[in-house]
Amino acid sequence: MTDLGLPDDILACLFDLDGVVTRTADVHAAAWKQTFDDFLRAREGDAFRPFTDADYDAYVDGLPRADGVRTFLASRDITLPEGAPDDPPDADTVHGLGNRKNELLLERIRAGGVTAYDGTLRYIEAVRARGLRTAIVSSSANCREVLRSIHAEHLFDVRIDGVVAAERGLPGKPRPDTFLAAARDLGVEPSRAAVFEDALAGMDAGRAGGFGYVVGVDRAGRADALYAHGADVVVTDVAELLGDR
Numbered sequence: 342m343t344d345l346g347l348p349d350d351i352l353a354c355l356f357d358l359d360g361v362v363t364r365t366a367d368v369h370a371a372a373w374k375q376t377f378d379d380f381l382r383a384r385e386g387d388a389f390r391p392f393t394d395a396d397y398d399a400y401v402d403g404l405p406r407a408d409g410v411r412t413f414l415a416s417r418d419i420t421l422p423e424g425a426p427d428d429p430p431d432a433d434t435v436h437g438l439g440n441r442k443n444e445l446l447l448e449r450i451r452a453g454g455v456t457a458y459d460g461t462l463r464y465i466e467a468v469r470a471r472g473l474r475t476a477i478v479s480s481s482a483n484c485r486e487v488l489r490s491i492h493a494e495h496l497f498d499v500r501i502d503g504v505v506a507a508e509r510g511l512p513g514k515p516r517p518d519t520f521l522a523a524a525r526d527l528g529v530e531p532s533r534a535a536v537f538e539d540a541l542a543g544m545d546a547g548r549a550g551g552f553g554y555v556v557g558v559d560r561a562g563r564a565d566a567l568y569a570h571g572a573d574v575v576v577t578d579v580a581e582l583l584g585d586r
Contacts, residue, residue, distance in 0.1 A: 345468060346574070346582025348554055353529040354468050355520050356461070356497075357403075358479035360539035361558050361579070363487055364456045370397045372445040376438060377413060390417075398561065403540030405480045405503060405513035406439040447483065450490060457491040460580030461537075461558075465496050467583060474498050476523035478536075480506070480513045499526040514542040517550030524552075537579060544570035556582070 343349055360366040377392035392413070400416055401409035414421060414435075424434025430441035449455075465475055476499035477484060484502035488494040501511075501523045511518040517531075524534045535554040536547035539561075547555035548571030556579070557564070557572030564575045576582060 343471075344583070345464075345471060345473075346584075347535055350533055351473070351535045351553055353474040353476065353524065353527045353534040354465070354537060355476045355478050355523050355534055355552075356465070356537045357539060357543050357558075358477055358481060358484055358487060358502075360402075360560050361537050362457060362461050362465075362477065362493065363491060364458065365450075365481075365487060366402070366539070366560065368449045368454045369401075369446060369481075370394065372442050372449060373397060373401055373409070373413075375445055376442040379441075380433070380438060381417075384419075398541075398563075403480065403514050403538075403542035405506070406443065406482070407435055408513060410435045410438045410442075443482065447486075450483065450487060453490075455487055455490050457493060458579070460578040462493060462496070464579040464583060469496065474527045474529065476501065476527055478519050478523045479503065480519070482507075499523050501526070514540065515545035515549065517546040517552075520546055520550050520552065524550075539567075541566060541570045544572055547571055 356362055359369055374392045381389040396413060400413040422434045424432055424436040426436050428434050428437040428440060430444045469475060475497050477497045479502045482503035501519045506519055511522055520536055521531060524531050531551050532553045534552050535556060536552045537556045538544055538547060539558040544557060544567055555571050555573050557567030557575040558579060559567055559575050559577050567575045
């Protein structure tokens, strides 16, 4: 293992955004909760069962926006028309609900609701100083805006986000396609790349893609689940890989 806490043959690091580089998981969760609670209240009245943190972890975290809508609604035995990607945010369609969530998320981002994990930024700077290449891999269509809000866009050689995935027709996590695209764009074989993820869907993607090392970032006290889904190592802060505590 190197002083970066990685196997000697790793040449590139592929980082998830939400929950790994930025504290946007809380911002996303709040936007999802407002979206789904408003929808359920209008549909079922004040006795509706609210969207919970457990719902976020089980049905939404790490998934592309429309997949998150479909998966959560299916858990409540609700089916909506798909609609179209440009549906207005008040439309009762899969894409309409997704666009409502995105509208609420952007309001929070622009209000300064995003902060970075300093340990992760310190680790990325160390990785780049050793000559390893870096990519950001996120299902979010707002990835670039989030990176700019924390002044971190320059830390990544490649960006594969929701916009790029849609342009290339790449399925989202737990499929490994977005991570594989990042490795390909960096000119590195998956077996020579490390994946950094906090979501179980991201762990599944890292394992399915045959990546050389999968780092689980435990922000929610679920280390056992991260290992079960394919992590080679689990840390609570990425800087731990540098020997920091």
